[in-house]
Amino acid sequence: QVQLVESGGGLVQPGGSLRLSCVATVRTFSSYVMAWFRQAPGKEREFVASSSSGGTTRYVDSVKGRFTISRDNAKNMVFLQMNSLKPEDTAVYYCAGRFVAHNDYNYWGQGTQVTVSS
Numbered sequence: 001q002v003q004l005v006e007s008g009g010g011l012v013q014p015g016g017s018l019r020l021s022c023v024a025t026v027r028t029f030s031s032y033v034m035a036w037f038r039q040a041p042g043k044e045r046e047f048v049a050s051s052s053s054g055g056t057t058r059y060v061d062s063v064k065g066r067f068t069i070s071r072d073n074a075k076n077m078v079f080l081q082m083n084s085l086k087p088e089d090t091a092v093y094y095c096a097g098r099f100v101a102h103n104d105y106n107y108w109g110q111g112t113q114v115t116v117s118s
Contacts, residue, residue, distance in 0.1 A: 002026045002107040004095045009112030012085055016116070020080040022095030022109055029053075033098050034071055034078040035105060038091035038114075045094070051078060052100070063089075085116045 008020040026032065035050035049059045049069040057069050066085075071078040078095060093114050096105040 002032075002097060004097060004107055004109035006093065006095045006109040006112040009093060009114045011115045011117065013118050014085060014087060014116055016085050017081070017083045018085065018114060020082070020093055020095075020112060020114075022078045024076045024078070024095075024097060024107075026076065026097075029076040030073045031100050032107075033100055034069075035096045035098075036069060036078075036080045037094045037096055037105075038089075039094070039111075040088075040091040043091075048093070049080060082114070085114075087116045090114060090116050 003025040004022055006022045012018050030053040033050055033052050036048040037045050038048050039045040047060055048063060049067055051057050051069045051071050066083050068081040092111040094111045095109040097107040098105045
């Protein structure tokens with residue numbers, strides 16, 4: 001069973017930065033594609049960014065150039081560095097993982113709130 005625990009959310013002013021962290025309890029972390037999703041109030045959950053163990057990354061267009069996903073396979077951790085934050089980035093951010101051979105993300109963290117407001 002894979003467990004994911006996020007941390008690092010909070011309140012930040014527009015233009016500010018936050019770094020989210022997620023630690024996974026799994027033996028073969030490098031075999032998992034890790035991702036961040038977010039869900040704003042009244043909206044559906046949306047994909048934000050993903051990272052394969054080989055270093056391939058993907059981003060939703062709205063965060064390209066502002067957010068960076070990275071991972072530390074030795075520590076079973078994935079990070080999301082968020083810069084130039086905007087009020088529309090306000091959401092609950094979820095860490096997610098899927099085994100590399102699977103299509104669906106079936107492991108999820110509990111979520112961490114990010115609020116961008118002056």
